[in-house]
Amino acid sequence: MIHLTLDGQSVRVAPGTTIWDAATEHGIAVPALCHSPGLRPVGVCRLCVVDVGGRVLAASCVRPCEEGMQVQTTGEHIERQRRTLTALLLADHPIPCRKEQTTGDCALEALGRRYGLLEGEGSREELKPTGGAPWARPPALPPRGATRGLCILPPHPSARHTDLSSPVIAVDHGACILCDRCIRACNEVQCNEVIGRAGRGTGTRIAFDLDVPMGESTCVSCGECVAACPTGALTNKALSLPLVPRAQTTAVASVCPYCGVGCALTYHVKENRILWAEGRPSPGNQGRLCVKGRYGWDYTLSEQRLTRPLIRRPEFYPKGPLSRDVRGEGRRANGRTPIFEPAEVLPAFREASWDEALDLIARRLKEIRQAHGPATLAGFGSAKCSNEEAYLFQKLLRAALGTNNVDHCTRLCHASSVAALLETIGSGAVTDVFGHAADADLLLLTGTNTTANHPVAATFFKQATRRGTRLIVVDPRRPDMADFATWYCRLRPGTDVAFYNAVMHVLVRDGLIDRDFIRDRTEGFAALRDLVAAYPPARVAPICGVEARVIEEVARAIGTARALMVFWGMGISQHTHGTDNARCLIALCLLTGNIGRRGTGLHPLRGQNNVQGASDAGLIPMVYPDYQPVGADAVRRTFEQAWGVALDPKPGLTVVEIVTAALDGRIKGMLMMGENPFLSDPNVNKVRKALSALDFLAVLDIFLTETAEFADVILPAASFLEKTGTYTNTDRRVQIGRKTLDPPGAARPDWEVLCDLAGRLGYPMRYDAPEAVFAEFAALTQSYRGLTYERLGRTGKLWPCPDPETSDGTAVLFGDRFPTPTGRGRFVPCAFAPAKELPDADYPLVLNTGRLLEHWHTGTMTRRASALSALQPGPFVEIHPDDLARLGVADGQRVTVRSRRGAIELPARAREAVQPGSVFVPFHFREAAANVLTLDALDPHGKIPEFKFCAVRVEPCRS
Ligand code: SF4
Numbered sequence: 038m039i040h041l042t043l044d045g046q047s048v049r050v051a052p053g054t055t056i057w058d059a060a061t062e063h064g065i066a067v068p069a070l071c072h073s074p075g076l077r078p079v080g081v082c083r084l085c086v087v088d089v090g091g092r093v094l095a096a097s098c099v100r101p102c103e104e105g106m107q108v109q110t111t112g113e114h115i116e117r118q119r120r121t122l123t124a125l126l127l128a129d130h131p132i133p134c135r136k137e138q139t140t141g142d143c144a145l146e147a148l149g150r151r152y153g154l155l156e157g158e159g160s161r162e163e164l165k166p167t168g169g170a171p172w173a174r175p176p177a178l179p180p181r182g183a184t185r186g187l188c189i190l191p192p193h194p195s196a197r198h199t200d201l202s203s204p205v206i207a208v209d210h211g212a213c214i215l216c217d218r219c220i221r222a223c224n225e226v227q228c229n230e231v232i233g234r235a236g237r238g239t240g241t242r243i244a245f246d247l248d249v250p251m252g253e254s255t256c257v258s259c260g261e262c263v264a265a266c267p268t269g270a271l272t273n274k275a276l277s278l279p280l281v282p283r284a285q286t287t288a289v290a291s292v293c294p295y296c297g298v299g300c301a302l303t304y305h306v307k308e309n310r311i312l313w314a315e316g317r318p319s320p321g322n323q324g325r326l327c328v329k330g331r332y333g334w335d336y337t338l339s340e341q342r343l344t345r346p347l348i349r350r351p352e353f354y355p356k357g358p359l360s361r362d363v364r365g366e367g368r369r370a371n372g373r374t375p376i377f378e379p380a381e382v383l384p385a386f387r388e389a390s391w392d393e394a395l396d397l398i399a400r401r402l403k404e405i406r407q408a409h410g411p412a413t414l415a416g417f418g419s420a421k422c423s424n425e426e427a428y429l430f431q432k433l434l435r436a437a438l439g440t441n442n443v444d445h446c447t448r449l450c451h452a453s454s455v456a457a458l459l460e461t462i463g464s465g466a467v468t469d470v471f472g473h474a475a476d477a478d479l480l481l482l483t484g485t486n487t488t489a490n491h492p493v494a495a496t497f498f499k500q501a502t503r504r505g506t507r508l509i510v511v512d513p514r515r516p517d518m519a520d521f522a523t524w525y526c527r528l529r530p531g532t533d534v535a536f537y538n539a540v541m542h543v544l545v546r547d548g549l550i551d552r553d554f555i556r557d558r559t560e561g562f563a564a565l566r567d568l569v570a571a572y573p574p575a576r577v578a579p580i581c582g583v584e585a586r587v588i589e590e591v592a593r594a595i596g597t598a599r600a601l602m603v604f605w606g607m608g609i610s611q612h613t614h615g616t617d618n619a620r621c622l623i624a625l626c627l628l629t630g631n632i633g634r635r636g637t638g639l640h641p642l643r644g645q646n647n648v649q650g651a652s653d654a655g656l657i658p659m660v661y662p663d664y665q666p667v668g669a670d671a672v673r674r675t676f677e678q679a680w681g682v683a684l685d686p687k688p689g690l691t692v693v694e695i696v697t698a699a700l701d702g703r704i705k706g707m708l709m710m711g712e713n714p715f716l717s718d719p720n721v722n723k724v725r726k727a728l729s730a731l732d733f734l735a736v737l738d739i740f741l742t743e744t745a746e747f748a749d750v751i752l753p754a755a756s757f758l759e760k761t762g763t764y765t766n767t768d769r770r771v772q773i774g775r776k777t778l779d780p781p782g783a784a785r786p787d788w789e790v791l792c793d794l795a796g797r798l799g800y801p802m803r804y805d806a807p808e809a810v811f812a813e814f815a816a817l818t819q820s821y822r823g824l825t826y827e828r829l830g831r832t833g834k835l836w837p838c839p840d841p842e843t844s845d846g847t848a849v850l851f852g853d854r855f856p857t858p859t860g861r862g863r864f865v866p867c868a869f870a871p872a873k874e875l876p877d878a879d880y881p882l883v884l885n886t887g888r889l890l891e892h893w894h895t896g897t898m899t900r901r902a903s904a905l906s907a908l909q910p911g912p913f914v915e916i917h918p919d920d921l922a923r924l925g926v927a928d929g930q931r932v933t934v935r936s937r938r939g940a941i942e943l944p945a946r947a948r949e950a951v952q953p954g955s956v957f958v959p960f961h962f963r964e965a966a967a968n969v970l971t972l973d974a975l976d977p978h979g980k981i982p983e984f985k986f987c988a989v990r991v992e993p994c995r996s
Pocket of ligand 1: 300327328
């Protein structure tokens with residue numbers, strides 16, 4: 038430790054601590070404009086000067102503490118210096134700037150007021166020295182426009198203009214003080230490398246890409262620059278109401294409702310409207326957000342929100358799609374492709390009271406159960422809902438209706454990963470958190486477009502590579518993360534097992550394996566060794582399309598790494614051999630002993646914000662909460678005792694099995710909470726027929742979704758922002774999402790609705806608040822035991838958390854044993870098998886589907902978020918330029934993409950990231966629903982459909 042004296046106080050700090058940090062640690066505020074915690078200090082603005090030893094004024098943000106140092110942070114000579122600097126900066130600053138006018142927190146103008154340079158709200162004429170303390174008098178202030186940053190020359194016109202080209206961010210170059218905080222935030226925190234400087238001398242300005250308007254640049258609108266900017270140079274545009282001073286808003290600490298990263302954020306609210314959102318410091322996201330979290334919340338204001346229960350009118354039977362653009366049969370006849378037209382659907386329903394609607398649902402479900410048995414009922418819950426709601430939904434299905442036919446979109450996401458993890462290491466949980474990527478010396482990202490799907494997690498990976506961690510990216514479609522990779526392996530779609538078997542072949546052949554770990558912690562090595570012996574790189578290269586030399590190099594990197602972390606996404610899991618893919622990744626870590634230590638291990642990046650929690654809560658047909666099998670007698674007895682009712686020992690059907698069963702009449706009644714299988718499930722033409730075939734369907738949702746069009750009863754739900762609950766992110770961090778707004782009309786939180794319905798089904802479920810539901814759920818698990826709302830606090834806890842009073846929870850799992858019956862990890866060797874539907878002469882291309890940065894899942898929320906919709910308004914298909922040329926199609930021209938199951942029409946986009954012979958279609962857009970094309974063949978273990986591979990052809994549109 039280093040000892041120094043700060044303002045007469047003797048303090049001790051760690052070596053390397055700057056004076057500014059030491060002062061902050063000890064409650065001494067030193068002003069700064071160019072510095073902000075979390076950013077690399079640069080010492081540009083010099084406002085943080087302090088007196089060191091009475092000899093020199095040093096910039097405290099960059100000056101490290103030294104043994105015996107004597108530091109004064111205030112004093113006349115120091116304040117005179119700071120005042121002069123403030124005056125120079127203010128001389129060229131628009132007063133009030135846009136930030137001061139809107140959120141009222143321009144840091145420069147605050148300093149101006151502190152030093153008596155501005156008075157009150159201020160106009161430029163009021164910019165004047167006000168006398169007082171000697172340091173507050175001379176020097177005279179420079180005339181208006183006399184400075185540029187700290188350069189005493191008039192600014193060039195190019196450095197003064199405003200740029201409103203971005204849908205979400207306003208740029209006022211005139212208010213910029215060239216502190217470079219935005220540049221560091223963009224390039225070093227988010228690692229997007231969009232912002233830099235352009236111009237020279239007084240024309241120097243921040244610039245986007247090659248000095249193009251921000252809206253035309255490669256900016257991804259994460260808003261990190263806005264969060265970093267101390268002045269009005271970069272500000273949020275208003276998305277709902279005009280922005281008001283921060284002090285007039287209510288700040289609500291919550292979490293983001295979109296992806297599994299689960300970023301902590303603060304909503305600023307006034308008059309039941311969110312005005313803006315900002316990242317909140319948390320061990321997970323460390324204050325960072327992506328475009329969805331920062332700008333994707335005004336969907337709650339949509340006029341299309343459901344506000345009253347609805348009951349289908351008798352004349353609208355038999356059921357079928359009501360809106361014309363959801364049929365997946367191409368665009369509408371008039372050429373328009375409207376996103377949502379509830380006006381087409383609403384006439385089929387009449388408004389009802391909650392009592393009438395819930396009575397009807399209860400009566401119809403009871404009638405079906407009585408006539409056909411509980412196994413003819415099913416429910417889809419949602420990974421968008423809270424842990425409490427997921428728990429209550431599966432409890433209602435199991436205890437009140439008597440069926441295990443309850444599932445959710447984890448089946449479409451990581452079911453195969455979880456199946457493989459449970460089988461091999463006894464737990465579906467990630468073994469280390471994404472923030473520990475910096476502790477690895479090698480990262481493997483495979484089948485994940487992380488910058489689009491888990492953008493904030495991607496920032497940690499990018500930062501790790503900047504600090505020397507090497508990166509292997511394996512993906513048929515080149516993701517942006519490949520720009521940061523040491524090795525990018527563009528393998529042929531569906532050949533992951535062959536590729537990883539070849540990698541393991543080299544590891545075993547060259548002895549690059551951890552023999553001690555294999556001996557002490559695993560079983561089944563011999564079978565794996567024998568299988569991978571048949572996969573030499575030279576044999577596999579023609580199968581997977583990656584050169585044998587590269588396979589060898591990648592294997593050597595893995596075999597010699599000190600700490601390897603593996604992250605994967607849907608590109609691994611959404612295949613008919615998705616479980617095999619995951620088994621290979623697990624074997625890779627077991628083989629090299631890369632599990633159970635910080636910076637090592639397995640991390641399937643969870644998709645939805647609460648897919649981990651919904652699975653933990655038992656929203657899965659074969660397990661109760663905490664993955665306890667419904668078929669195990671002792672487990673079932675525990676739940677029978679807790680819930681006071683006999684339970685079905687037979688595992689239920691999964692998502693796609695339920696749809697198939699609805700089509701052939703085995704499932705007759707369904708309850709849908711927050712799921713939209715019409716767009717999210719494969720082969721939607723089949724889903725449409727299945728939903729039409731149901732005797733009864735009740736939908737609980739925030740919008741009239743495509744699925745709701747097939748409902749008998751529709752119930753209006755409160756959105757994420759209108760209720761309190763817990764959500765568990767991809768790291769296993771359990772966080773509280775707090776009620777931020779009041780729900781519209783008669784909309785109610787799902788948990789309340791489920792309790793009311795259960796009572797009408799003859800199974801009362803009574804809770805005062807979500808907290809009571811959480812307590813019941815946590816008590817029935819090992820993972821959540823000990824967690825309470827109070828203990829979760831503002832930043833949540835990682836489960837398991839054996840000491841919740843003092844600890845943040847357990848980041849690294851399985852340091853000494855696996856939760857398998859033997860305590861050992863299991864190798865499960867997998868032979869390569871091709872995808873189910875291979876390209877042929879009729880359908881020569883491979884379809885890959887996925888998400889975009891700006892949208893989420895079926896677009897129900899994000900397409901109604903004004904900023905996200907403006908940034909990414911409609912569907913498209915990405916095709917390699919060579920394939921486009923071969924088809925005679927121009928970039929932007931409309932094409933028909935056709936599979937054996939249907940066809941969609943949409944514009945083509947030329948993209949070299951897409952492998953020749955493949956096409957990519959995002960699945961958010963109902964007017965060109967990608968899942969019209971996809972195949973509903975299932976992985977035999979995880980029961981996940983093959984979203985990532987089916988054969989299609991592309992033709993130019995005739996019209
Ligand atoms: Fe929300 Fe995910 Fe973006 Fe974080 S990374 S702000 S959780 S969408």
